[in-house]
Structures are given as C-alpha cells and as structure tokens.
Amino acid sequence: MDSFADRTKRRLREELLDAAYDAIVAGGYDGLRMAEVGRRTGVSRQTVYNEFGDKWGVLQAVAARETERFLVDVNAALAEHADPIEGLRAAIERALNLASDNPLIKAALGQPGSDQASQLLTTRGQQVLELSHQRLDAHVREHWPDVPADDATTCVDIALRVVLSHIVNPGAAPAVVAEQVARVLGPFLSNS
Amino acid sequence: MDSFADRTKRRLREELLDAAYDAIVAGGYDGLRMAEVGRRTGVSRQTVYNEFGDKWGVLQAVAARETERFLVDVNAALAEHADPIEGLRAAIERALNLASDNPLIKAALGQPGSDQASQLLTTRGQQVLELSHQRLDAHVREHWPDVPADDATTCVDIALRVVLSHIVNPGAAPAVVAEQVARVLGPFLSNS
DNA sequence: TCCTTCTGTCTGTGCACTTGACATCTGGGA
DNA sequence: TCCCAGATGTCAAGTGCACAGACAGAAGGA
Numbered sequence: 001m002d003s004f005a006d007r008t009k010r011r012l013r014e015e016l017l018d019a020a021y022d023a024i025v026a027g028g029y030d031g032l033r034m035a036e037v038g039r040r041t042g043v044s045r046q047t048v049y050n051e052f053g054d055k056w057g058v059l060q061a062v063a064a065r066e067t068e069r070f071l072v073d074v075n076a077a078l079a080e081h082a083d084p085i086e087g088l089r090a091a092i093e094r095a096l097n098l099a100s101d102n103p104l105i106k107a108a109l110g111q112p113g114s115d116q117a118s119q120l121l122t123t124r125g126q127q128v129l130e131l132s133h134q135r136l137d138a139h140v141r142e143h144w145p146d147v148p149a150d151d152a153t154t155c156v157d158i159a160l161r162v163v164l165s166h167i168v169n170p171g172a173a174p175a176v177v178a179e180q181v182a183r184v185l186g187p188f189l190s191n192s
Numbered sequence: 193m194d195s196f197a198d199r200t201k202r203r204l205r206e207e208l209l210d211a212a213y214d215a216i217v218a219g220g221y222d223g224l225r226m227a228e229v230g231r232r233t234g235v236s237r238q239t240v241y242n243e244f245g246d247k248w249g250v251l252q253a254v255a256a257r258e259t260e261r262f263l264v265d266v267n268a269a270l271a272e273h274a275d276p277i278e279g280l281r282a283a284i285e286r287a288l289n290l291a292s293d294n295p296l297i298k299a300a301l302g303q304p305g306s307d308q309a310s311q312l313l314t315t316r317g318q319q320v321l322e323l324s325h326q327r328l329d330a331h332v333r334e335h336w337p338d339v340p341a342d343d344a345t346t347c348v349d350i351a352l353r354v355v356l357s358h359i360v361n362p363g364a365a366p367a368v369v370a371e372q373v374a375r376v377l378g379p380f381l382s383n384s
Numbered sequence: 385t386c387c388t389t390c391t392g393t394c395t396g397t398g399c400a401c402t403t404g405a406c407a408t409c410t411g412g413g414a
Numbered sequence: 415t416c417c418c419a420g421a422t423g424t425c426a427a428g429t430g431c432a433c434a435g436a437c438a439g440a441a442g443g444a
Binding site: 003011 | 194195234
Binding site: 002033034035046049054055 | 424425
C-alpha cells in the first residue's frame with residue numbers, strides 16, 4: 001500500500017508543483033508554461049496534462065498545496081491560546097503577516113492589472129475558503145468547548161472572509177485588523 | 193538526460209541497496225532474503241532480480257557502494273599530507289580504524305564460521321581491489337609528483353593488500369601497522 | 385520422507401510516460 | 415490585412431518497467 005510506485009507518483013506530483021510554483025512566482029499565471037513545467041521536472045508535456053488536466057488545474061493544485069501549508073501556520077497561532085477571542089486575534093494577525101510575505105500571493109496580486117491567479121482569492125475563491133474551513137473548523141470545534149459548533153463555524157467564516165479581503169485589499173496593519181475583528185466578534189462568542 | 197525516470201531508477205537502486213545493506217548487517221549473506229529486500233522497498237521480488245541479476249549480485253552491489261564510501265574517507269586522509277610516506281601512513285591508519293567500526297565488515301566477518309560475504313574480502317576480493325586502485329591511483333599519480341606512476345601504483349597495491357589482510361585478520365593496532373608499513377615502504381618511495 | 389522456504393526463471397498483463405501529430409487561439413510584424 | 419510563431423489542449427500509437435503468478439530445483443527441518 002506504500003509501494004515504491006506510489007511514492008514515485010507522489011514525488012512526481014510534488015516536483016511538478018515545485019516547478020509550477022517557481023514559474024508562477026517568477027511570471028504569474030501568464031508566465032506559466034506547461035512545457036516548461038515538464039522540462040524542469042524532466043518529464044514530457046503530456047505528463048503534466050495527465051497529472052493536472054489543464055493549465056488552470058496546475059494553478060489550482062499549486063494554490064491548494066500553498067493553502068494547506070499556510071493553514072498549518074495559522075492553525076498553530078490559533079492553538080497557542082486557550083481563549084477563543086485571543087486565539088482568533090492571534091490567528092488573524094498571523095495570517096495577514098504571512099500573506100504579506102508570501103511569494104505566491106505577491107505574484108498573484110502583482111501590479112500588471114492583476115494576474116489571473118488572483119481570481120483564486122476573489123471570484124474563484126471557493127477552493128481556498130473550503131480548504132480553510134476544513135482545517136479551521138475541526139480545530140475550533142475541538143478547542144472551543146463553550147462555543148456551539150455552528151456559532152464557531154460562523155465566526156470562522158466571517159473572520160476568513162475579512163482576512164481574505166484584507167489580503168486582496170489591505171487596510172490597516174495586521175495587528176490592528178486582528179484586534180478590530182476580535183473586538184467585534186468577542187461579544188458574540190462570549191454570549192454563546 | 194536527467195529525466196524524472198532516470199532519477200527514479202537511481203533512487204530505486206539506492207533504496208534497494210539500503211534495504212539489502214540492513215539485511216546483511218542484521219543477518220549476513222545467509223540472512224539476506226531477496227523477497228524481503230523487495231518488500232522493504234515496496235517493490236516486487238522480480239524487480240530485485242531485474243536490478244541485480246541474482247543474490248550474489250546484490251551483495252556485490254552493496255559492497256561496491258560501501259567500498260566507494262570507504263575510499264572517500266581514506267582518500268581524504270591521503271590528501272591531508274603532502275609527503276607520500278606520511279600520507280600513506282595516515283591513509284592506512286584511517287582505513288584500519290574505519291574497517292574496525294564498519295557494520296558491513298563486522299557482519300561479513302562475524303563469528304559463525306564466517307559469512308559468505310567475507311569472500312568479498314578474500315577469495316573474491318578482486319572487485320574491492322580494483323575499485324580501490326581506481327580511486328587511489330588517480331590521487332597518488334596527481335599528488336606524488338616525485339614518484340614514478342608505476343612505482344606509486346605498486347606501492348598502493350602492496351599497502352592495499354596488507355591493509356586487506358589486517359582487516360580480515362587483525363594484527364597490531366592500526367597506528368602501529370600504519371607506521372610499520374610506512375617505514376618499510378619509505379625507502380622505496382624516497383629512492384624513486 | 386514429507387513439507388516448507390528460498391532461489392532463480394519465465395510469461396503475459398497493465399500502467400505510465402513518451403513521441404509526434406494536429407486543431408485552435410492569440411499577438412506581433414511585414 | 416495576412417501570416418506566422420508560440421502556446422494550449424487532445425489524441426493515438428509505441429515503449430519500458432514493474433507486477434502477478436506459476437513453476438522447477440535445492441536445502442533444511444520435523
């Protein structure tokens with residue numbers, strides 16, 4: 001069940017994603033070349049299509065992996081505080097700080113009329129939201145014993161959307177935004 | 193020329209060698225099971241045969257890799273001294289010390305009437321000698337400018353055989369043996 | 385003596401990657 | 415305006431590699 005072939009398949013996918021990641025960071029979605037991803041990985045162009053379907057599939061896969069990594073970090077911030085409100089504040093601040101340094105996000109939101117990749121954070125943001133919910137809801141339901149599950153999910157959803165909005169369209173500094181959101185949502189969580 | 197498939201093939205071989213190495217260290221040549229090597233690597237038994245031909249081929253391949261690694265270290269000792277005699281002494285001492293700690297050698301020479309693997313150091317020692325010559329002659333010809341190439345090779349050959357003999361059948365302590373050989377070969381090298 | 389276990393070999397099968405060709409679209413230049 | 419270069423996406427045929435499964439033969443143990 002963990003054959004050499006399985007590991008090889010996983011490794012191939014990872015290396016393709018690495019190559020695609022580099023290409024996107026360097027030149028955005030438009031600068032991404034299917035043939036180049038294959039060449040850099042030492043594999044044919046067709047193999048890239050076999051793995052991801054089409055070019056948009058490559059971008060989605062890269063974004064999904066990046067989102068997972070992102071969330072590991074954000075979740076850690078959330079876990080560092082027993083108090084829900086405090087955890088929320090820390091997680092939001094961490095997320096905004098991470099986002100501002102993230103090469104992929106920077107490439108997606110880079111100046112030239114905004115890259116098509118930016119749609120993953122806006123009009124096609126479904127995947128990011130769902131992945132984030134999967135990761136965060138699980139944690140929140142387990143560690144916020146005093147908050148009803150539905151309320152916790154609602155809270156996560158609102159915070160998520162606000163954070164996403166600030167990533168695409170920055171407002172105040174991360175710490176300020178985090179404090180703001182925590183203050184607004186605090187009473188709701190306390191009354192639950 | 194460095195396709196993903198090529199890298200995968202190399203990796204497969206390395207992992208097979210790792211599994212075989214562990215098996216030999218644990219149970220000697222007799223304890224080595226072709227099926228187990230495949231299983232541990234996540235590959236079929238047939239694939240092990242495809243890669244190495246037969247069981248003896250596995251042992252040879254493991255020994256060859258180990259020999260190469262061994263020689264990197266010995267060569268380094270040789271390179272640490274500009275003076276041929278001093279280099280020879282250091283290399284011999286290093287080789288004997290490494291050998292006494294080497295798990296593979298220990299397994300091959302372990303008590304039970306000596307494992308079949310020990311033949312690689314005795315009656316079937318050709319491969320080890322040739323590999324060693326390849327590595328050491330090149331270095332010696334380059335770094336011993338005052339010694340004729342043929343004399344250098346002769347010297348390496350004699351030292352090699354003495355060292356091999358001491359590995360199989362230990363005599364005095366490494367430092368003593370090294371000093372001995374260096375003293376005996378010194379005049380020959382100096383007269384060249 | 386039977387039974388188990390391991391080596392070594394062979395055959396056919398399936399999968400994944402490759403190759404090469406092709407239709408289509410788009411932007412740039414003569 | 416026309417043409418062409420370069421890109422995406424699709425397809426079919428070819429190929430290499432590992433796998434499954436079976437078998438013979440040797441060795442060792444109950």
